[in-house]
Amino acid sequence: xxxxxxxxxxxxxxxxxxxxxxxxxxxxxxxxxxxxxxxxxxxxxxxxxxxxxxxxxxxxxxxxxxxxxxxxxxxxxxxxxxxxxxxxxxxxxxxxxxxxxxxxxxxxxxxxxxxxxxxxxxxxxxxxxxxxxxxxxxxxxxxxxxxxxxxxxx
Amino acid sequence: xxxxxxxxxxxxxxxxxxxxxxxxxxxxxxxxxxxxxxxxxxxxxxxxxxxxxxxxxxxxxxxxxxxxxxxxxxxxxxxxxxxxxxxxxxxxxxxxxxxxxxxxxxxxxxxxxxxxxxxxxxxxxxxxxxxxxxxxxxxxxxxxxxxxxxxxxx
Amino acid sequence: xxxxxxxxxxxxxxxxxxxxxxxxxxxxxxxxxxxxxxxxxxxxxxxxxxxxxxxxxxxxxxxxxxxxxxxxxxxxxxxxxxxxxxxxxxxxxxxxxxxxxxxxxxxxxxx
Amino acid sequence: xxxxxxxxxxxxxxxxxxxxxxxxxxxxxxxxxxxxxxxxxxxxxxxxxxxxxxxxxxxxxxxxxxxxxxxxxxxxxxxxxxxxxxxxxxxxxxxxxxxxxxxxxxxxxxx
Ligand SMILES: Nc1ncnc2c1ncn2[C@@H]1O[C@H](COP(=O)(O)OP(=O)(O)O)[C@@H](O)[C@H]1O
Ligand SMILES: Nc1ncnc2c1ncn2[C@@H]1O[C@H](COP(=O)(O)OP(=O)(O)O)[C@@H](O)[C@H]1O
Numbered sequence: 001x002x003x004x005x006x007x008x009x010x011x012x013x014x015x016x017x018x019x020x021x022x023x024x025x026x027x028x029x030x031x032x033x034x035x036x037x038x039x040x041x042x043x044x045x046x047x048x049x050x051x052x053x054x055x056x057x058x059x060x061x062x063x064x065x066x067x068x069x070x071x072x073x074x075x076x077x078x079x080x081x082x083x084x085x086x087x088x089x090x091x092x093x094x095x096x097x098x099x100x101x102x103x104x105x106x107x108x109x110x111x112x113x114x115x116x117x118x119x120x121x122x123x124x125x126x127x128x129x130x131x132x133x134x135x136x137x138x139x140x141x142x143x144x145x146x147x148x149x150x151x152x153x154x
Numbered sequence: 155x156x157x158x159x160x161x162x163x164x165x166x167x168x169x170x171x172x173x174x175x176x177x178x179x180x181x182x183x184x185x186x187x188x189x190x191x192x193x194x195x196x197x198x199x200x201x202x203x204x205x206x207x208x209x210x211x212x213x214x215x216x217x218x219x220x221x222x223x224x225x226x227x228x229x230x231x232x233x234x235x236x237x238x239x240x241x242x243x244x245x246x247x248x249x250x251x252x253x254x255x256x257x258x259x260x261x262x263x264x265x266x267x268x269x270x271x272x273x274x275x276x277x278x279x280x281x282x283x284x285x286x287x288x289x290x291x292x293x294x295x296x297x298x299x300x301x302x303x304x305x306x307x308x
Numbered sequence: 309x310x311x312x313x314x315x316x317x318x319x320x321x322x323x324x325x326x327x328x329x330x331x332x333x334x335x336x337x338x339x340x341x342x343x344x345x346x347x348x349x350x351x352x353x354x355x356x357x358x359x360x361x362x363x364x365x366x367x368x369x370x371x372x373x374x375x376x377x378x379x380x381x382x383x384x385x386x387x388x389x390x391x392x393x394x395x396x397x398x399x400x401x402x403x404x405x406x407x408x409x410x411x412x413x414x415x416x417x418x419x
Numbered sequence: 420x421x422x423x424x425x426x427x428x429x430x431x432x433x434x435x436x437x438x439x440x441x442x443x444x445x446x447x448x449x450x451x452x453x454x455x456x457x458x459x460x461x462x463x464x465x466x467x468x469x470x471x472x473x474x475x476x477x478x479x480x481x482x483x484x485x486x487x488x489x490x491x492x493x494x495x496x497x498x499x500x501x502x503x504x505x506x507x508x509x510x511x512x513x514x515x516x517x518x519x520x521x522x523x524x525x526x527x528x529x530x
Contacts, residue, residue: 027329027330030329030330030331030362031331034329034360048392049391049392049395052360052392052395055360056360056362056396059330060362060363063329063330063362063363063364067330112404114370114374114377114405115374117370117405119366119370119371122363122366122367123362123363125399125400126363126399130399181440181441181442182442184440184441184442184473185438185442188438202503203503203506206471209471210473213440213441213471213473214473214474217440217441217473217475220441221441264512265512266512266515266516268481268484268485268488269485271481273477273478273481273482274478276477276478276511279510279511280474280507280510283510284510314528317429317528317530318428318429319528321528412524413523413524414427416524416527416528417425417428417432417527417528418427418428
């Protein structure tokens with residue numbers, strides 16, 4: 001009888017992990033969606049600031065779904081899927097609200113003159129700057145936002 | 155062979171202890187005189203606030219010696235003797251300055267109206283209120299102030 | 309989110325703990341508006357207890373700063389900004405728009 | 420004794436550490452006079468680091484309070500008074516003459 005070595009557990013290439021959850025499209029869901037993605041990012045070994053960036057991007061995207069795609073609370077669900085594979089987190093957010101041309105959203109005014117500053121328009125900017133890749137698709141069934149974040153040194 | 159019990163050590167009646175030190179009559183001596191009496195009071199088991207009261211009374215008395223008995227710095231010495239016996243601390247302060255009628259010093263104005271308050275006159279009041287007994291003698295050789303503080307519970 | 313307000317002679321200290329997102333930002337906004345509506349425009353915002361601040365929170369900060377600074381009446385200053393939230397303020401270009409302090413005493417003392 | 424002075428917008432915070440007696444009280448007095456001579460009459464005195472305060476120190480406090488309160492210009496408030504020193508202030512009847520605070524922020528914020 002031979003003794004096999006224990007199955008190798010590599011921290012850089014663990015088994016792919018995925019989780020999906022649907023949330024009611026209301027602002028009170030935001031903290032729960034935040035918990036959901038934060039836990040996954042934490043357990044996948046992302047660094048503190050990367051975890052914060054991910055939570056922020058998801059929060060901004062979900063706020064936009066409620067405010068702009070559904071134009072109000074309790075008009076539909078937000079479906080959130082996370083896939084972690086080879087140190088890459090892919091987050092997919094799906095809604096059944098109004099279509100939207102993501103790529104034509106304007107860049108916000110970041111002037112350091114207070115009077116020139118608009119209070120609105122920062123959400124998409126955070127998503128674009130803090131995520132590594134962002135894709136948006138509108139179809140008859142609704143909108144799909146895909147955000148990808150790669151682990152650094154991971 | 156019999157075993158004798160260890161010699162009894164009673165904290166309430168230790169051996170009498172005394173110490174004397176002379177200090178130049180200048181304000182810079184006050185901290186050193188304070189250290190001298192505070193150490194003795196601490197080692198004799200006085201409680202924190204009693205130790206503070208003793209340091210305060212001694213500081214006030216020595217300040218008066220410099221300011222009033224000597225009318226200035228470096229006119230003479232201040233001799234400080236401490237005797238601890240049966241939980242009673244007796245502090246004797248001797249100077250060779252002007253004579254003084256201690257018992258006729260006025261009671262300070264303690265009005266709670268700021269305009270009525272004098273900045274001066276609190277030193278003797280602290281000595282009288284915080285020490286248990288106070289004696290003052292003037293002779294040809296100078297003045298002697300004796301202050302007695304008794305340990306509470308001890 | 310928990311909010312507390314401490315009024316001082318010349319200024320008010322607002323302390324918030326927890327998560328500021330689109331759900332809770334209206335509460336924060338109401339707290340600031342309560343102060344400015346009372347004619348008080350010098351506000352220190354202690355952020356040390358904040359875990360998260362979304363762009364909805366940033367909106368509240370910029371709107372409050374505009375109200376406070378109008379006619380040179382006062383200002384909103386930020387205190388004890390957690391690192392991650394500082395990065396968000398920085399990316400949003402907020403750093404030049406607010407005085408930032410490391411401790412509440414210096415912040416309140418400056419107002 | 421060590422003294423530090425922190426100027427705020429409406430007041431100054433004076434912090435002293437160590438022993439105030441007839442030797443060191445003139446230093447404390449000069450610090451307060453420097454502030455009031457500059458036309459500033461709202462002073463918070465943080466006493467938390469004081470080991471000892473003789474009647475020479477009490478004199479400085481009462482004289483500074485008189486200067487600050489003259490013509491209703493301001494006041495000296497006391498902060499973080501150590502227990503033994505509080506007993507001395509109490510015996511001297513100083514408690515009604517000064518506002519007393521448990522923390523520097525509330526003291527500075529009150530001025
Ligand atoms: N999911 C969405 N559906 C429809 N419109 C959207 C969506 N997300 C963003 N938008 C549009 O893009 C603009 C910019 O969005 P954002 O940067 O998040 O700022 P804000 O939501 O504060 O306006 C919004 O004002 C809105 O018009
Ligand atoms: N050792 C002394 N020798 C001479 N005069 C003294 C002495 N101690 C006190 N006095 C007189 O008693 C007064 C009250 O003393 P005290 O209560 O210590 O207050 P202060 O020294 O602040 O005036 C002094 O102003 C001084 O006239």
